[in-house]
Amino acid sequence: MRKSDGGAEHRERDPEPYRTRVLLAEDNDLLRDLFASMLRSEGYEVIRVKDGSRLLEQIALARARAEPIDLIVSGARMPGRSGLEVLESLRRVDWKTPFVLMTAYSADQLRAEARRLGAVVVEKPFRLEELMAVVLRLAPPTGPSSPEAHPVVLNGRGRQPR
Numbered sequence: 001m002r003k004s005d006g007g008a009e010h011r012e013r014d015p016e017p018y019r020t021r022v023l024l025a026e027d028n029d030l031l032r033d034l035f036a037s038m039l040r041s042e043g044y045e046v047i048r049v050k051d052g053s054r055l056l057e058q059i060a061l062a063r064a065r066a067e068p069i070d071l072i073v074s075g076a077r078m079p080g081r082s083g084l085e086v087l088e089s090l091r092r093v094d095w096k097t098p099f100v101l102m103t104a105y106s107a108d109q110l111r112a113e114a115r116r117l118g119a120v121v122v123e124k125p126f127r128l129e130e131l132m133a134v135v136l137r138l139a140p141p142t143g144p145s146s147p148e149a150h151p152v153v154l155n156g157r158g159r160q161p162r
Contacts, residue, residue: 019045020141021067025055025074025083026102035073038128043141052081059090069097071139073131076103076110084114091117098138102131 022044026032029050036046047062047069049055055074062069072090074083081089083101090097101114104124111121120138122131 018142019043020070020139021045021047021062022135022139023047023049023055023058023062023069023072025049025052025072025078025086027051027075027078035128035131038132039135042132042136044135044139051079052083052086054080055083055086056081056089059086059095071098071100071135073100073102073135076101076105076114084110087114087117087119100131100134100138102126 020043022039024032024036024039024046026035026048027050032048032050036048039046047058049058052074055072055078059069059072072086074086076083083103087099087101090099096118099117099119100122101119102122102124103110103114114121120134122134
């Protein structure tokens with residue numbers, strides 16, 4: 001504690017611990033809400049948007065504030081700009097953030113272009129657990145509610161999978 005000029009005591013707050021930040025763009029409200037909830041329960045900070053234009057706005061806002069985005073998960077075809085268009089524009093400016101492109105369209109050309117640009121392609125329909133496994137591999141969670149913040153040691157072998 002420290003005293004202010006007026007003699008009142010103030011508690012200094014510890015800064016909030018950093019949590020892995022995921023930018024989630026999906027035009028299907030139910031899928032977006034379900035996956036955002038699942039990500040939060042794993043310890044991620046989630047920014048949700050419903051189309052490609054808002055995805056670009058959030059990226060620009062994060063860049064202006066110098067706030068990192070650790071992973072982008074986006075639908076392939078959304079109103080405004082498609083996930084693939086956003087990915088292309090990010091790679092043009094050498095933005096290296098890992099990118100997951102979710103698609104219900106089995107167009108070989110779309111998958112090939114997304115992979116060429118470094119994205120992981122997840123085809124719909126998928127189980128949310130499958131998508132979560134991809135996210136965990138690309139951007140493990142950090143922060144007070146992540147599994148790494150509360151390791152479980154069994155017989156000296158390290159963390160037990162949840």
